[in-house]
Structure formats: C-alpha cells, structure tokens
Amino acid sequence: MSPDLVSTVFGALLVAWGAFTAWRAPRATSRIGLLSGMVTAVVFVLLIRLITPFGGWETWFIYVWLVGMLVIVVSVFRTALVWPDLPWRSDDAKARRNEASGLGFSALLALLCAGTLVLPGFFL
Numbered sequence: 001m002s003p004d005l006v007s008t009v010f011g012a013l014l015v016a017w018g019a020f021t022a023w024r025a026p027r028a029t030s031r032i033g034l035l036s037g038m039v040t041a042v043v044f045v046l047l048i049r050l051i052t053p054f055g056g057w058e059t060w061f062i063y064v065w066l067v068g069m070l071v072i073v074v075s076v077f078r079t080a081l082v083w084p085d086l087p088w089r090s091d092d093a094k095a096r097r098n099e100a101s102g103l104g105f106s107a108l109l110a111l112l113c114a115g116t117l118v119l120p121g122f123f124l
Helices: 003-027 031-051 054-058 061-085 093-122
Strands: none
Touching (some): 003 061, 031 061
C-alpha cells in the first residue's frame, strides 16, 4: 500500500468519526456534553485538510468528505433546535463526570493531532 492511500483511508476514517460524533451530539443531556461532541467534530474537520494529501481530494475521498460535511451541517441544525432546552450542566454527578471526560478527551485529541502534525516538522 502506498503512503498516500494509507493517509487517504485514515482521513476518511477521521471524517466518518467526526460526522458520527456530531450526529450523536444533539442527544446530549446538557450543553457541555453537546459542545464536547461538536468540538470533536470540528477538530476532525479542521485537521482533515492537513492530514490528507492534496492528490487524495480527487478520488473517492471527496465523496466521503461531502457526506461527512452534510451530516455535520444537519447536526449543527439539530443542535440549534435543542440548545435552548438544555441546562448548562447535568444534575447527576455521574453524568457531569462523563461530560468532563468527554470534553477533556476532545481537548486531548486536538492536542495529540496537532502535536503529531507539528512534531515531524521540527525534524525536517
């Protein structure tokens, strides 16, 4: 397998994961949980262009990306519909821990992805 194909497949998996995370976000019980899902989706969308090679945008990957973006746009619309009805934090302590870990995971994932993109540049 060529490195371009591996990078394109990895990019497609990230788009699918970001779209799935955005699709689940409006089902959250609080605004913090909803924001953690949407932050994860946005991080993946922003990093896709950096990860996948430019040549990968001419093949099947563009269709995966378009479907992922459509899912994210629909999720943002659904998020706007449920936002006013949600409290900022959950009443349940277990749900609050889950929200905090979800938001922490999103931030850690963003830092790890950014680090893996920046760190190799130091060695070039």
